[in-house]
Amino acid sequence: MQDTPNTPAQPKRPVRRVTGGVATWCRDQLARYVFLAVAFSATVSLLLIALFILKEGVPFIIKIGLKDFLFASEWDPSVGKFGIYPMIIASLWVTLGAMLIGAPLGVAGAIFLTQFVPRSVMRIIKPMIELLAGIPSVLYGFMGVMVLAPFIRNHFGGPGLSLLAGAIILGIMVLPTVISISVDAINAVPRTYLEGALALGATRWQSVHMVILKAARSGIIASVILAMGRAVGETMAVIMVVGNAVKIPHSALDSVRTLTANIALEMGYATGLHRQALFATGVVLFVVVMILNSLAMAAMKRKAGS
Amino acid sequence: MERKVKISVQNLSVFFGRHQALRGLSLDIAANRILGIIGPASSGKTSFLRALNRMNDLDPESRAEGRVLLDGADIYHPSQSAVQLRKRVGMVFALPMPLPMSIYDNVVYGPRLSGVRDRATLDEIVERTLTSAFLWDEVKDRLNLLALRLSGGQQQRLCLARTLAMDPEVVLLDEPCSGLDPISTARIEDALSVLKARYTIILVTNNTKQASRVADETAFFLMGDLVEMGETSQIFTVPKDQRTSDYVTGRFG
Ligand SMILES: Nc1ncnc2c1ncn2[C@@H]1O[C@H](COP(=O)(O)OP(=O)(O)OP(=O)(O)O)[C@@H](O)[C@H]1O
Ligand SMILES: [Mg+2]
Numbered sequence: 363m364q365d366t367p368n369t370p371a372q373p374k375r376p377v378r379r380v381t382g383g384v385a386t387w388c389r390d391q392l393a394r395y396v397f398l399a400v401a402f403s404a405t406v407s408l409l410l411i412a413l414f415i416l417k418e419g420v421p422f423i424i425k426i427g428l429k430d431f432l433f434a435s436e437w438d439p440s441v442g443k444f445g446i447y448p449m450i451i452a453s454l455w456v457t458l459g460a461m462l463i464g465a466p467l468g469v470a471g472a473i474f475l476t477q478f479v480p481r482s483v484m485r486i487i488k489p490m491i492e493l494l495a496g497i498p499s500v501l502y503g504f505m506g507v508m509v510l511a512p513f514i515r516n517h518f519g520g521p522g523l524s525l526l527a528g529a530i531i532l533g534i535m536v537l538p539t540v541i542s543i544s545v546d547a548i549n550a551v552p553r554t555y556l557e558g559a560l561a562l563g564a565t566r567w568q569s570v571h572m573v574i575l576k577a578a579r580s581g582i583i584a585s586v587i588l589a590m591g592r593a594v595g596e597t598m599a600v601i602m603v604v605g606n607a608v609k610i611p612h613s614a615l616d617s618v619r620t621l622t623a624n625i626a627l628e629m630g631y632a633t634g635l636h637r638q639a640l641f642a643t644g645v646v647l648f649v650v651v652m653i654l655n656s657l658a659m660a661a662m663k664r665k666a667g668s
Numbered sequence: 669m670e671r672k673v674k675i676s677v678q679n680l681s682v683f684f685g686r687h688q689a690l691r692g693l694s695l696d697i698a699a700n701r702i703l704g705i706i707g708p709a710s711s712g713k714t715s716f717l718r719a720l721n722r723m724n725d726l727d728p729e730s731r732a733e734g735r736v737l738l739d740g741a742d743i744y745h746p747s748q749s750a751v752q753l754r755k756r757v758g759m760v761f762a763l764p765m766p767l768p769m770s771i772y773d774n775v776v777y778g779p780r781l782s783g784v785r786d787r788a789t790l791d792e793i794v795e796r797t798l799t800s801a802f803l804w805d806e807v808k809d810r811l812n813l814l815a816l817r818l819s820g821g822q823q824q825r826l827c828l829a830r831t832l833a834m835d836p837e838v839v840l841l842d843e844p845c846s847g848l849d850p851i852s853t854a855r856i857e858d859a860l861s862v863l864k865a866r867y868t869i870i871l872v873t874n875n876t877k878q879a880s881r882v883a884d885e886t887a888f889f890l891m892g893d894l895v896e897m898g899e900t901s902q903i904f905t906v907p908k909d910q911r912t913s914d915y916v917t918g919r920f921g
Contacts, residue, residue: 480728554765558827561723562778563755563834572777577768 415648418641431642437608439628439636446643448610452525452618453594453650455611456604459529460536460593465586467533468540472582475541476548477570488545495538503602506531511603520615523605528618531599536589543588547581548574580661587658591651597622621647674699674838674868675720680734682715682724689715691892692734702860702869704883704900706876706915711889713872714762717840720870721757722750738838755782758836762843764823766815766830771807774815774826778834793833800863801829802855821852828859838868846874857882876916880904888912 423431426444434445471491475484506527515522551574559569575582605617606627619627625640625647632640675697682690690712697703705713715724722743724730736743743753755778766774775797776790784790794811798804803825807813815826824844831839841860845853860869860882873879879886880900887897888911896903896912907913 552765554761554763555767557723557726557761558765558767559777560726561721561754561759561761562781562830563751564777564781565751568781573767 412648415641415644418638419645420642422635422638422642423645426639426642431639432646435610437624439632439639442635444635444639444642446621446624446646448608449619449621449624449643450646451610452604453620453622455525455614456528456532456600456618456620457590457593459525459614460532461586461590463530463533464536464540464589464593468537468585468589469544469582471537471541472544472548473570473575475545477566477574484545488542491538492542493538495542499535499596499599500602502531502535503599506599506603514615518615520613521605521617523603523617524615525604525611525618526614528600528604528620529614531603532593532596535596535599536592539589539592540585543585544578544582547578547585550581551577580664584658584661587654587661591654591658594654595622595647595651597626601626671701672699673697674739676735676737676740677720678735678737680716680719680732680736682712682719683731683733684715684727685729689892690719693894695887695894695897697868697870698885699868700864700866701884702864702871702882704879704886705870705872705889706874706879706886707889708915709874712892713889714842715892716889717759717842717870717872720838720840721754721759723754723759725750755834756836757838757840758831758834759840760824760827760831760842760844762846764820764827764847766818766823766826768816769814770812771815771818771826772811775830775833777830782834794829797829797832798826800832800859801825802859803829821848821855824848824852825856825859828856832863832867836867838870839863841869841871843872843874845878853878876904876918880916888915890915 431444431446432450433447434443435447436443436445437448475487479487507523510527510530511522511524513522514520514524514527518526555573555577556569559573560566564572600620601623604620604623606619606623607617608619608624609616611618621643625643628636629640673696677693677695677697680690680693681688693716705716707713718724719732720736720743724732732744738753738756742748758778767777769777772794775794776784779790779793784793795804795808798807803822806822807818807826815823818826824847828839828841828844845856848856857878860871863869864884871879871883883900885897886900886903888895888903888907888909890911896907896909898908903912904916907916
């Protein structure tokens, strides 16, 4: 990587500096190997987890058949029925609903924070919003059960614990992700664009939506995709508010079970084929999240490119 | 030629926080002439230009005192809209800053904001303004190219065209040639000499030769004060103030 400070190629160095250099060099080398070891073990353990899930799940998918696993709508492990279609649909709808709520709110919040609030205020509010991402999801779920579900039951009918409740809670949970990344993307737009547009007689709002949002578009899209990844993978809050009935939902007020909830709920007692089926569910989730993250990366890269 | 006043600046001071960038300037700017503004770094030239189209307003710390009359109406009067003002007083910045869109879209950005939708009208504006900015021949075959792909000199001429497309009454130019080669500079200077028939032009320049070449009148700024203003020939040959004389002959400091 880097040249060490006292290679023989630089003989003119004063002697004093060379002796100092040896100690520095040792420390640098030590630090390098420590960091290398840490980075290596982190990567390896992630890799091992991925391999383990694949090893447990993929043979099951091969045995049952990918089509029967993904598209059969009956899940009853006690009689050997392993169709996760209802849960795929549930996960998709809950995620989509969360995005319909979280993306517009989050982007609007980011615009507000960057354009219509003094810098000094934003410097206080943004870290606070980022802290929200650290609230344990069980608390979001708790709020959902105590406040949101009764509200839905009383005003819209149904059991309350429903797809709608899940979408709303997740929509709120992804707000910090969307806001924080979108704010960064908008702030990265050169100030000259704003000045250029204003000098051409644009109003503040016109320059925001015609120039700034356009220039920050890829970063904003990336924030939404990352948020989607979070929403697909969220488990605890979702289990608490969606009701967990395994069936294809017919309305937003129906009780549903997501892929993540399925694994968490049944892993305690699953054995044999059932256990493998849960790992296979994990493989499906894994692939979905990988695809979403790659899309997000691609969106961010495109920004760097253009 | 009779001298019609387009902008009358009366006792204008500009502050940034506690820092005073302009100290009570008064001057009259003639219509259909080029006013050159010269002066050393941080003498307040940019602050002055940005006071004329209220771009200083973007900085919440900034504050203007005094009056700036555009055709007799005070642009800082509370009833005046900065957005409308900027459509009448266009600005070209020191660093070319095309918007991240095509050449065509950059030029028609202003007209579209004003509600022009007709394709033929927009096409006509694009051709006319790019021609005025001496850029048409270089880009007429690739109007859909991203404007950021143009060379620096071309970008600056595009910014001039884009400002002209708003059909402003006054054009402010802040060191428009600072990053350009002599040929691009000559092109912009040629453009300005033609354009003054239609617009009132204020040109800030760090290059005193440029002022002597293109400006009809020249003002010399120093540390936020207007030292002297007069016909360009007079400023460069028989300046009244010793400091002006030192500056234009390069013996400053
Ligand atoms: N937005 C701002 N906030 C704070 N101070 C500012 C701001 N704009 C300008 N100033 C200060 O006002 C003074 C005049 O600056 P201005 O940019 O008008 O000078 P200038 O004559 O254009 O200089 P140059 O030739 O270097 O462009 C400087 O001391 C500058 O630091
Ligand atoms: Mg300047």
